[in-house]
Amino acid sequence: xPATLFEKIWQIHKxxxxxxxxxxxxxxxxxxxxxxxxxxQSLAAAGRRVAAPGQVFATIDHVVxxxxxxxxxxxxxxxxxxxxxxxxxxRHAGIRLxxxxxxxxxxVHVISPELxxxxxxxxxxxxxxxxxxxxxxxxxxxxxxxxxxEHALATQTLRVPRPRTMRxxxxxxxxxxxxxxxxxxxxxxxxxxxGGKGFAVEFAxxxxxxxxxxxxxxxCNLATEFSAFAAIVAPDxxxxxxxxxxxxxxxxxxxxxxxxxxxxxxxxxxxxxDAELRVDAAEARPMVTxxxxxxxxxxxxxxxxxxxQASPHDRRESYDRALAYxxxxxxxxxxxxxxxxxxxxxxxxxxxxxxxxAAAVLAGRRVHPGVRAICVPGSSTVKxxxxxxxxxKIFTAAGFEWRESGCSLCFYAGGESFGPRQRVISSTNxxxxxxxxxxxxxxxxxxxxxxxxxxxxxxxxxxxxAH
Amino acid sequence: xQPFEPITAVALPLLRDxxxxxxxxxxxxxxxxxxxGLSSGLFAxxxxxxxxxxxxxxxxxxxxxxYRGAQILLAGDxxxxxxSREQAVxxxxxxxxxxxxxxxxxxxxxxxxxxxGVLAAMLPAAKIAEIxxxxxxxxxxxxxxxxxxxxxxxxxxxREWTFAIADDARDVLLRGADPIDETLKLEERIxxxxxxxxxxxxxxxxxxSRDRDSVQADTDML
Numbered sequence: 209x210p211a212t213l214f215e216k217i218w219q220i221h222k223x224x225x226x227x228x229x230x231x232x233x234x235x236x237x238x239x240x241x242x243x244x245x246x247x248x249q250s251l252a253a254a255g256r257r258v259a260a261p262g263q264v265f266a267t268i269d270h271v272v273x274x275x276x277x278x279x280x281x282x283x284x285x286x287x288x289x290x291x292x293x294x295x296x297x298x299r300h301a302g303i304r305l306x307x308x309x310x311x312x313x314x315x316v317h318v319i320s321p322e323l324x325x326x327x328x329x330x331x332x333x334x335x336x337x338x339x340x341x342x343x344x345x346x347x348x349x350x351x352x353x354x355x356x357x358e359h360a361l362a363t364q365t366l367r368v369p370r371p372r373t374m375r376x377x378x379x380x381x382x383x384x385x386x387x388x389x390x391x392x393x394x395x396x397x398x399x400x401x402x403g404g405k406g407f408a409v410e411f412a413x414x415x416x417x418x419x420x421x422x423x424x425x426x427x428c429n430l431a432t433e434f435s436a437f438a439a440i441v442a443p444d445x446x447x448x449x450x451x452x453x454x455x456x457x458x459x460x461x462x463x464x465x466x467x468x469x470x471x472x473x474x475x476x477x478x479x480x481x482d483a484e485l486r487v488d489a490a491e492a493r494p495m496v497t498x499x500x501x502x503x504x505x506x507x508x509x510x511x512x513x514x515x516x517q518a519s520p521h522d523r524r525e526s527y528d529r530a531l532a533y534x535x536x537x538x539x540x541x542x543x544x545x546x547x548x549x550x551x552x553x554x555x556x557x558x559x560x561x562x563x564x565x566a567a568a569v570l571a572g573r574r575v576h577p578g579v580r581a582i583c584v585p586g587s588s589t590v591k592x593x594x595x596x597x598x599x600x601k602i603f604t605a606a607g608f609e610w611r612e613s614g615c616s617l618c619f620y621a622g623g624e625s626f627g628p629r630q631r632v633i634s635s636t637n638x639x640x641x642x643x644x645x646x647x648x649x650x651x652x653x654x655x656x657x658x659x660x661x662x663x664x665x666x667x668x669x670x671x672x673x674a675h
Numbered sequence: 676x677q678p679f680e681p682i683t684a685v686a687l688p689l690l691r692d693x694x695x696x697x698x699x700x701x702x703x704x705x706x707x708x709x710x711x712g713l714s715s716g717l718f719a720x721x722x723x724x725x726x727x728x729x730x731x732x733x734x735x736x737x738x739x740x741x742y743r744g745a746q747i748l749l750a751g752d753x754x755x756x757x758x759s760r761e762q763a764v765x766x767x768x769x770x771x772x773x774x775x776x777x778x779x780x781x782x783x784x785x786x787x788x789x790x791x792g793v794l795a796a797m798l799p800a801a802k803i804a805e806i807x808x809x810x811x812x813x814x815x816x817x818x819x820x821x822x823x824x825x826x827x828x829x830x831x832x833x834r835e836w837t838f839a840i841a842d843d844a845r846d847v848l849l850r851g852a853d854p855i856d857e858t859l860k861l862e863e864r865i866x867x868x869x870x871x872x873x874x875x876x877x878x879x880x881x882x883x884s885r886d887r888d889s890v891q892a893d894t895d896m897l
Binding site: 220223224227228229231233235242243245246249250254256262263286289290293310311312322323327329330335336337351352353354355356358359362363364365367369401402405406435437453454455456458459462463465466469501523525526529589592593596619620621623638640641642643646 | 690691692693697702703709752760761782784786790842846855858861865872876877878880888893
């Protein structure tokens with residue numbers, strides 16, 4: 209019987225299955241200091257041991273200070289405590305930790321592909337909601353809570369309700385200046401933030417085939433904001449070329465053997481999905497969010513919906529609350545809103561390609577005087593490579609702060625914020641109330657749009673600055 | 676975990692859609708590496724004026740004397756969306772909210788509830804609105820009874836609503852079971868499965884023990 213890619217991976221990992229779900233073998237577990245330390249601490253307190261520490265990797269990203277010259281104690285005392293517990297517990301359990309001074313350190317979903325930890329066809333879990341990002345490499349990767357992480361660590365398995373399958377075919381060529389971030393926000397705006405709920409989503413179609421691996425990561429990252437259980441892209445030659453030679457990827461005879469398996473990892477031509485969506489890439493335009501949910505996204509040259517009825521997927525209460533929080537009026541143009549902050553970073557859009565595209569907008573330009581602009585590379589490796597290419601100089605010459613790697617101002621955990629009632633344009637994935645700090649107003653957009661807006665001092669269309 | 680027994684308690688309506696885990700417990704409120712000490716940070720962004728613990732916002736429902744002692748939360752669609760942080764469930768449970776009723780829940784949040792003995796019951800928004808109207812008339816008197824075994828929410832024996840919850844989740848809650856202990860009983864079976872898998876997919880298990888400098892040299896080249 210024809211099978212989907214999801215079904216093939218599920219089948220290989222299924223130890224048993226009943227109506228409630230399946231007991232699934234887990235190939236990779238990733239941890240970070242915000243949720244991983246407590247899982248290991250709680251596991252040890254219960255007298256349980258980590259079943260396969262060699263298949264577990266940990267990093268420091270969430271609450272670490274990202275200001276230049278950071279140390280263990282340069283951030284908040286809270287951060288120091290979370291890092292200390294993570295250090296102690298990973299050492300005790302024999303788990304690799306990429307600590308703040310380690311060249312491999314970075315945001316968990318950036319470093320895992322970069323180091324060859326995630327591979328096609330593996331099951332991978334992490335106590336972090338954006339774990340689906342790693343499905344871009346053809347893995348079945350999903351986010352869990354701390355207690356489920358304890359389960360995975362103790363047993364190398366998880367009991368999981370079987371998700372339904374959805375194919376999202378993105379077809380056609382996006383217009384010039386339309387990025388993967390824009391395509392993803394367009395999908396979420398069109399089908400709602402709950403559009404993928406309960407589904408393992410496979411992204412397919414010629415627009416996805418044409419994306420580079422980093423772009424596929426951005427797309428899969430935002431599937432979390434589409435409420436998908438997981439997102440996956442079938443591995444192809446681009447995937448294999450990306451993985452080969454990565455530090456923890458198979459090599460030599462092991463690589464050849466893996467490749468024989470990996471080339472079978474695709475949905476069969478007649479495979480049936482529980483749901484199918486089609487997105488016409490040519491219809492998408494550069495997007496920006498106006499509200500406090502990623503589904504409240506509109507084209508950058510558009511206007512805030514005139515009423516809650518005109519805002520797809522919104523109820524009156526959420527529409528009204530979003531307008532009040534963001535200090536916007538119905539029908540207001542989203543172009544030209546004065547901003548006080550601009551942020552390029554996070555597991556969504558802080559890889560080398562993202563920074564290069566933003567730098568292309570910034571080259572020879574200056575950040576507007578009223579704007580605080582910050583760039584936080586997604587990993588220490590991204591940072592080193594960007595510096596080797598002189599990209600950091602473009603950012604700093606334009607007036608951006610150039611930081612150490614971490615999650616940073618994507619959320620408020622590092623203790624830093626752009627401030628209450630400050631309007632921020634951000635390459636991140638969540639515009640929830642308070643996400644970037646109490647009363648901070650977040651507009652999500654592509655790194656190009658963030659760069660163009662930083663220069664203009666207000667929300668701006670990067671296409672106007674191109675060339 | 677304790678088996679989930681039927682409860683009768685005050686219910687608190689908070690009928691907003693997409694209440695995310697940042698709203699349930701803002702990241703800044705998670706200061707200790709601990710599963711406890713979180714309840715004072717519950718809904719902190721809405722609960723306190725300017726984030727000041729000494730200034731509860733009287734306009735926020737949770738602070739109203741009428742809802743003192745609430746153990747049941749009535750919420751909007753997609754409750755618990757956003758970050759996977761389990762502190763959201765720990766904070767709700769520590770505050771005393773043991774039953775959450777919403778049209779739908781974020782899946783990670785839902786599983787976090789089950790793992791902590793918190794009942795996340797699904798009911799259509801219109802029915803939740805009906806219940807909320809009844810509760811609001813006199814919150815301390817109009818208590819709800821929640822019976823998981825019968826999937827029932829009852830209003831003073833007068834009216835009854837049937838909620839939905841996945842069978843396996845209901846079973847774990849009713850038994851007060853620890854899923855880790857249950858899976859560990861299958862340890863031998865899992866070991867056999869892994870041994871066979873190792874032969875079939877050796878590359879998954881052959882992870883080099885690379886030192887940091889050789890890794891840096893490699894990744895900087897790619």
